[in-house]
Amino acid sequence: MEMKHLHFNTSIGAKKPESIRNKEAACPFCARDELTNIIEVDEPIILLKNKYPVLENAYQTVLIESDDCHGDLSTYPKEHLHKLFRFGIEHWLDLEASGIYRSVIFFKNHGPLSGGSIAHPHMQIVGLDDIDYKETVDPEMFEGIVIAEEENGPRFTLSTKPRVGFYEFNIEMTDACYQERFAEYLQIAVHYILNHFPFKANSYNVFFYHINGNIYAKVVPRFVTTPLYIGYGLPQVPNNLEWMAEELSRIYFNVPQTV
Known part of the structure; x- marks a missing residue:
């Protein structure tokens, strides 16, 4: 490319x-x-x-x-x-x-x-x-563990194949019309980063994408970028994604954590 x-x-x-x-x-x-x-x-x-x-x-x-x-x-x-x-x-x-x-x-x-x-x-x-x-967007960067979703509505996930690495939250909806849960899920992701993240975080980015009839928002907590990504373009995936997805569900959606 x-x-x-x-x-x-x-x-x-x-x-x-x-x-x-x-x-x-x-x-x-x-x-x-x-x-x-x-x-x-x-x-x-x-x-x-x-x-x-x-x-x-x-x-x-x-x-x-x-x-x-x-x-x-x-x-x-x-x-x-x-x-x-x-x-x-x-x-x-x-x-x-x-x-x-x-x-x-x-x-x-x-x-x-x-x-x-x-x-x-x-x-x-x-x-x-x-x-x-x-041209730089790979659809798999929006794949992830489902935190919450509406029937025929917005979907909120934690990336299992992050674009840069570690923790990235995805929110998606159809471009047919604005759906309120899209913004509400996005707000939850930002609130979690600033208030409940397992590592102290005071910075984030939100990136929007319009791809194949869908609108995506990717919410990314910002820290010093890993040298493996800077030097080699190698994203890292942490081993506690399932825990974080469950923690978000517990805090914001009152879903009990599995044992």
Whole structure:
């Protein structure tokens, strides 16, 4: 398969504000009256063009999730949770359907190990001119131990063939219509990572995929990446996946653990 690389503009990157580690830095997303290039507003949600488009040959937008700088996906009230994901998924799929871009990616960074720079809760929707992200997607990376599922509805699993390695949570639904349990399962995965994970975790990513009529979200707790993956592309699978799946079922779905 032909390798593809995104090109990063370092001169723009050097100007980006950073408020995840630098707690004294002013948050650009809190200064809502100063925001420019706004695409759509659904209070308190704002979609706008990225002021620092570091990726070349790409159309970059930012989805500000809330007017609360300390808000978090893991604790959003259900009404706001569904409003946010209806809004985000609609704009992502609309940009994809426009046919302007070869592919459109939708993702979220949270925490100091996530690769993000702004602490204020937000996601990004990026149209790629020359790269089709789906060429790097293997369907088996969404396979896993079932934690919860709805009949003819969303499914929540723990990857048995993770993309990068160790623990990755998958949520899937059909693209026919938005289903509320999709966002609720995603919220549970994030809440578990931040509050019940067996290793202290303060960072995660959420990646969305639109493949063969289905929408997938992959929720990945972030730690220092294993050198076996960095150097050789070898994902590792831990030996306690069954335990973790049962633990999630016990905590969030009141399913007794097996002996």
